[in-house]
Amino acid sequence: MIARWERWWFPLDTGFDLAVCRILVVGAQLFVFVPLFGTTPAEHVAVIDHAGAFDHPQWMIAALAAAIPFDETVWSSLVRVVYPVMIGAGLTTLIGVWTRLSASIFALGTWFLASHDGSYGEVHHTEVVLAMFLLFLALSPCGRRLSIDARRRGPPATETDAAVWPLRLTQLLLAWSYFSNAMAKLSYSGTQWMNGYTLQESLLYTSIQWNRPLGLWLAQQHELCVALSIATIALELAFPLAVFVPRTRPLILISGVAFHVVTFLTMNVGFFQHIVLYAVFVDFEGLAARVRTARGRPGFGRMGGYTLGRP
Amino acid sequence: MGRPPGTGRGPLSVRARSAFILAVLGLQAVPVAREFNGARETLWPFLAWGMYRHFGEPPVEAVVHRVVAVTADDVRPVGPEDAGFERFAFRRYFQVPIAEGDSAAAAELAGLLGRRWRTPVREIVGVEGAYTLVGDSLHEAVTERRLTTGP
Numbered sequence: 001m002i003a004r005w006e007r008w009w010f011p012l013d014t015g016f017d018l019a020v021c022r023i024l025v026v027g028a029q030l031f032v033f034v035p036l037f038g039t040t041p042a043e044h045v046a047v048i049d050h051a052g053a054f055d056h057p058q059w060m061i062a063a064l065a066a067a068i069p070f071d072e073t074v075w076s077s078l079v080r081v082v083y084p085v086m087i088g089a090g091l092t093t094l095i096g097v098w099t100r101l102s103a104s105i106f107a108l109g110t111w112f113l114a115s116h117d118g119s120y121g122e123v124h125h126t127e128v129v130l131a132m133f134l135l136f137l138a139l140s141p142c143g144r145r146l147s148i149d150a151r152r153r154g155p156p157a158t159e160t161d162a163a164v165w166p167l168r169l170t171q172l173l174l175a176w177s178y179f180s181n182a183m184a185k186l187s188y189s190g191t192q193w194m195n196g197y198t199l200q201e202s203l204l205y206t207s208i209q210w211n212r213p214l215g216l217w218l219a220q221q222h223e224l225c226v227a228l229s230i231a232t233i234a235l236e237l238a239f240p241l242a243v244f245v246p247r248t249r250p251l252i253l254i255s256g257v258a259f260h261v262v263t264f265l266t267m268n269v270g271f272f273q274h275i276v277l278y279a280v281f282v283d284f285e286g287l288a289a290r291v292r293t294a295r296g297r298p299g300f301g302r303m304g305g306y307t308l309g310r311p
Numbered sequence: 312m313g314r315p316p317g318t319g320r321g322p323l324s325v326r327a328r329s330a331f332i333l334a335v336l337g338l339q340a341v342p343v344a345r346e347f348n349g350a351r352e353t354l355w356p357f358l359a360w361g362m363y364r365h366f367g368e369p370p371v372e373a374v375v376h377r378v379v380a381v382t383a384d385d386v387r388p389v390g391p392e393d394a395g396f397e398r399f400a401f402r403r404y405f406q407v408p409i410a411e412g413d414s415a416a417a418a419e420l421a422g423l424l425g426r427r428w429r430t431p432v433r434e435i436v437g438v439e440g441a442y443t444l445v446g447d448s449l450h451e452a453v454t455e456r457r458l459t460t461g462p
Binding site: 006009010039040042043044047050056057058059060062100111114115117118120121122123124125127128129131132139140141161162163169172173176178179180181184185188189190192193195197198199200201202204205208209216220259299 | 322323328329331332335336339343351352354355356358360361362363364365366367368369371372373374375376379394395396397399400403404411419440442444447448455
């Protein structure tokens with residue numbers, strides 16, 4: 001049992017896939033999610049000034065507030081300091097300078113700002129799995145490949161057993177996010193959730209509130225809403241297969257991308273963080289080996305025990 | 312599990328990593344259990360994923376809130392970026408309260424807009440649109456609340 005556990009979580013690997021995922025996820029967070037979808041420091045400060053106190057602070061903020069009690073000037077300064085530090089740490093994580101230390105600071109900054117955002121009465125889920133992945137980077141050898149640290153040290157002489165678990169744990173968290181969502185819908189609402197009216201109601205509100213003409217059109221298509229509701233539940237229930245049955249991954253991940261793109265276009269609900277995190281399912285080292293082979297330059301092939309096709 | 316000598320083990324031991332993985336997976340159950348007891352979500356990033364779980368029934372209805380500002384020169388729709396708030400915070404602090412007649416929220420928003428636009432805001436109008444889908448057609452009933460905020 002223990003040996004099986006260790007084989008699944010800690011196979012030997014070069015760390016290439018983890019490094020590619022580090023670059024993709026940190027890059028997307030820095031250059032897409034923070035600037036386009038994130039709350040700016042000025043918006044944080046506006047809420048601090050308006051609210052005058054936390055309303056159901058998240059645990060991290062409550063812990064910090066025990067040491068630094070809520071004060072508009074102090075907490076505004078805190079946010080203004082954390083933000084650029086987080087961006088700087090993100091950049092050094094991306095290029096791989098003091099990679100684990102950088103990833104730790106980047107993760108901490110991301111957790112702090114997202115927790116602060118969620119401490120005034122409204123909590124959002126979009127950054128949850130991404131923030132967990134950043135923490136996993138901080139606890140793993142994410143800079144042993146494709147980093148300035150690796151260039152300084154030279155190529156690693158050995159494989160590591162610590163480079164696959166962050167990817168697998170992120171796969172499980174993604175699967176949990178979908179599966180538990182479907183289970184919540186079915187346990188609270190039963191099959192009624194798929195009656196079409198549920199989706200029509202959500203679409204009607206979000207499409208008008210956020211000016212989504214496609215959503216307003218879709219809200220008026222009852223049969224299509226029934227079909228899309230069934231498809232949504234099916235995708236959410238089936239998502240764990242992507243973790244345990246690798247040959248299902250292409251279908252499930254493409255369906256996931258389509259699902260998130262459609263919910264963004266029709267409802268302004270953008271879970272693009274999940275789409276980027278789908279990278280944890282991809283065998284980048286295998287892809288790179290195939291590219292090298294196709295170019296006629298024999299590569300050194302896969303060195304690890306983690307491939308897309310392996311359970 | 313036997314490993315070749317010299318194998319890189321990473322920053323944590325296998326036992327520490329295993330404990331961490333179990334903790335992360337186990338903590339996913341906590342917000343679900345708390346939600347069943349009606350507790351608020353305060354464990355970010357350990358959250359229950361049950362949003363959008365309630366079902367709807369006909370008639371399909373939605374209530375949408377908007378804010379409009381009246382200055383000396385024109386009438387402008389007000390969005391989150393005008394007030395300098397993130398969109399959900401703007402809805403929570405201004406759109407919904409103003410549409411429900413909260414004059415203090417209207418006065419605060421007028422002050423913010425006046426400073427950002429460099430022109431006084433005379434009136435804030437909260438618009439509540441109630442929409443109903445009947446067959447293929449959309450019915451709209453709009454209620455306006457005009458809240459005077461300046462000279």
